[in-house]
Amino acid sequence: MDMRPGHFQIEATDGAARAGALHTGHGAVPTPIFMPVGTVGSVKALAPDDLQALNARIILGNTYHLYLRPGDELIARRGGLHRFAAWDRPILTDSGGYQAFSLSGLRKISEEGVLFRSHLDGSKHLFTPEKVLSIQRRLGSDIMMVLDECVPYGTDHAYTAESIKLTTRWALRSREAFPAELTRGGEAYNLLFAITQGGFFKDLRRASVEELAPLDFDGFAIGGLSVGEPKAEMYELLAHTAPLLPADKPRYLMGVGTPLDIMTGIANGVDMFDCVLPTRNARNGTLYTSLGKINIKRREFAEDDGPLDPACSCYCCRTFSRAYLRHLYVSQELLSFRLNSLHNLTYFLDLMTRARQSILAGSFNAMYTTIKALYPGEAA
RNA sequence: GCGGACGUAGCUCAGUUGGCAGAGCACCUGGUUGUGGCCCAGGGGGUCGGGAGUUCAAGACUCCUCGUUCGCC
Secondary structure (H helix, E strand, C coil): CCCCCCCEEEEEEECCEEEEEEEECCEEEEECEEEEECCCCCCCCCCHHHHHHHCCCCEEEEHHHHHHCCCHHHHHHCCCHHHHHCCCCCEEEECCHHHHHHCHHHEEECCCCEEEECCCCCCEEEECHHHHHHHHHHHCCCEEECCCCCCCCCCCHHHHHHHHHHHHHHHHHHHHHCCHHHHCCCCCCCEEEEEECCCCCHHHHHHHHHHHCCCCCCEEEECCCCCCCCHHHHHHHHHHHHHHCCCCCCEEECCCCCHHHHHHHHHCCCCEEEECHHHHHHHCCEEEECCEEEECCCHHHCCCCCECCCCCCCHHHHHCEHHHHHHHHHCCCHHHHHHHHHHHHHHHHHHHHHHHHHHHHCCHHHHHHHHHHHCCCCCC
């Protein structure tokens, strides 16, 4: 078996769904996979040994945030992000392209790159395709993402058409500055993923993929979805775009999503997902369970002595009552963040494990159907 | 005992020359998709301490009364 970093091995398919393994410099990642988000080098409220116990296989970090604080060079001097954060499994780093979208009041986009104004102190920083990869290499990222432009929902065809060309030019510059022989050799072994865009136009989604697919990237992402569009539209674009991506490379749906979104992604042949939803919602009292979404802040749980999710075996569900979890949330106790995060990530990661097993067993569709039934109203 | 100040939503308080009783927080219900421990949307809440009077109309003006508080005897 080829264990070289960058190699993606597909073990089984079930319809369009795939089960596989992506090899990195810090070991293999089984797919489909959900990647918890640890923007500043920490999955909020959790320690690495928690994540190990949850069986998290890979986490995210963010170029923009880590560059600003504490600084990529400082992290490099500490031996890289893995050692700095005491996490020895793979790390994927986002390029900062999404921050150009989410922090759009603070940035200016040009051919050269993205000019940011720091959300921390207002200082200006130019992020070029080359610079964001330098930063990611210094961090010691296992999977680096190219700089891209993510356009807001509602952007017109003309602007989006120019935008995908810019994203392609940036991808070319990225690959030229960090050719495969550089990023796949030496001590640092950094895979490099491209990001397809195209807004909400099928022709542009196709064009973006056709421009990027022939290039020598280790994986291909679908960016620019889940930016405020109606769910039906997202699912339509997802179903249109995912099959266009190279079949022999990992496919990554960025920033998505809800359990149903993720299952829908898998059903369309996507292998990798990341989302802040399980951790952010954990901190905001929304918990995912085998019974559906539960808002633990609701008054009805004030004297509910039962477990959060009777079907869950996580520490939180084994040990505490809904009444206690509600109390912790209402009191804004730190333990609330921790227990809720432990639970939500358990749910998401278990969902992926089950999805992978069902693909291997050829029963993915049945599982997909049960998840659809669990989240009515979310379906397109 | 005398004098002053204050009594308005659960809390802290606005409320103009008298003209539909408000805010912030709290509470309740949603939302949250490549993370600023945020933020957004909606909602329930009032015998304006009590009573009487003036007035077309009183939270506001007048009188009585109860309470809190400060000062002075």
